[in-house]
Amino acid sequence: MLRGPGSRLRVTVAPAAALAVALLSSVSHCSHPEQKDREVLPLSSYFGTKTRYEDAIYKDAHSEEPRQDLYLLEEACTPVQLVALIRHGTRYPTAKQIRKLRQLHDLLQARRAGNNRADAGGGRDLGAALADWPLWYEDWVDGQLVEKGRQDMRQLALRLASLFPTLFSRENYGRLQLVTSSKHRCVESSVAFLNALWQHCYPELPLPDVKEMECGPPRINDKLMRFFDHCEKFSSEVENNDTALYHVEAFKTGPEMQDILKKVAATLQVPVNSLNADLIQVAFFTCSFDLAIKGVKSPWCDVFDTDDGKVLEYLNDLKQYWKRGYGYAINSRSSCGLFQDIFQHLDKAVEQKKRSQPVSSPVILQFGHAETLLPLLSLMGYFKDKEPLTAYNYKEQINRKFRSGLIVPYASNLVFVLYHCKNAQTPKEEFQVQMLLNEKVLPLAHSQETVSLYEDLKNHYKDILQSCHTSQECKLPKVNNTSDEL
């Protein structure tokens, strides 16, 4: 037991010995039939938004046991509400990525046909191995959730349920509130999560259809979970603006990418001008897809070393930075409706507790995208580097905070936990909040503490809570072109 620095609350720290015991017992008592020897590659942590959850931060994500090193509040405090924002699990490539991959595959097959005539009987090289490697993604899979993605959700659900047993109780099952983006992968993720919770609460009962569940099926709400599609200013100034991603384009033709291009062309024995940064990136992602989806190491991984991995990771981060992060204010401002929605839930729970009423929605689960989480985390001031990420400061940014693979891998999650605390010394009751990002406590931006008084947190974000209105933020400035028409 330790007293948290500067906080009036006790926090639990698992001592090393207890941790070792816990790990041992989880090995001996629990079997994880789905857990195979996990293929870990030197490249695994450079896949940005295509990083597996377990490669990002949480090495034991295959486990259904919660982490042992969490500093959760206890004793005087009871969790009364949990609001979680969850990215869908592992998914297939999109149709666009598959088309580019096919283009690359065709190129290699054409090259091999040519080479065979030139030097028949030559040894097998990487280019030939790649030409033979099956291209198993068809257009119809277009970004859908894969089985591994369902597993990501099941395991996350079970870990959260055992971390907060009083919230994920059988009595609360009917009061679960699930909201999702309309995208198939998100709907499927929310259903997998819900099903896992059902089996957790009612292990003896058969799994009903979600439509028959007491809490009802997850509700689709794109205004909330895909706010970026509903923000006119974001669409015109960023999404559909050819120059908004200037740094991404400049980096693609910059020296770091050119070096990789030349190297890959030499490895594959194709002309440099038959390749471009987009094709290189899709080749790199194919390594990530084969790994995340099939659990296999594809020969595409052998095309790149870790230095290439870092450059390609930067390319991915640059795009996220300018399109979803600090690059433009509208990226994060467009998420303030979602931010306010989260606080409305927390406010309501606080009000209900103050009136000694039961909390009507103890668990709220919101399923979205990396594009949902990144703007919100930026709005809250997280992972902000001193200097912007540009096409020209790759080296200076090597230790940057903004690494999308660590922040928003598949199944990434931001959890707000509201606690009701009754202090023995002072009869006054109070409300505290903790935030967890990917099942690790996220220190609060205003204090760096692991816990905050709810009022202090609201006060810190007062401007966003009171003065950010998406309808205003997302409005385009009126252009008066009357004079042009004359």
Ligand SMILES: *[C@@H]1O[C@H](CO)[C@@H](O)[C@H](O)[C@H]1NC(C)=O
């Ligand atoms: C597109 O982005 C550039 C760079 O940020 C900006 O200067 C320009 O005003 C934007 N165009 C539109 C139509 O918003």
Ligand SMILES: *[C@@H]1O[C@H](CO)[C@@H](O)[C@H](O)[C@H]1NC(C)=O
């Ligand atoms: C400007 O004028 C064009 C042609 O008259 C019109 O179609 C367009 O909607 C106007 N744009 C704005 C922003 O008012």
Ligand SMILES: *[C@@H]1O[C@H](CO)[C@@H](O)[C@H](O)[C@H]1NC(C)=O
């Ligand atoms: C638009 O511009 C014209 C000419 O500059 C001006 O006369 C008119 O009042 C303006 N309209 C509005 C709505 O601002």
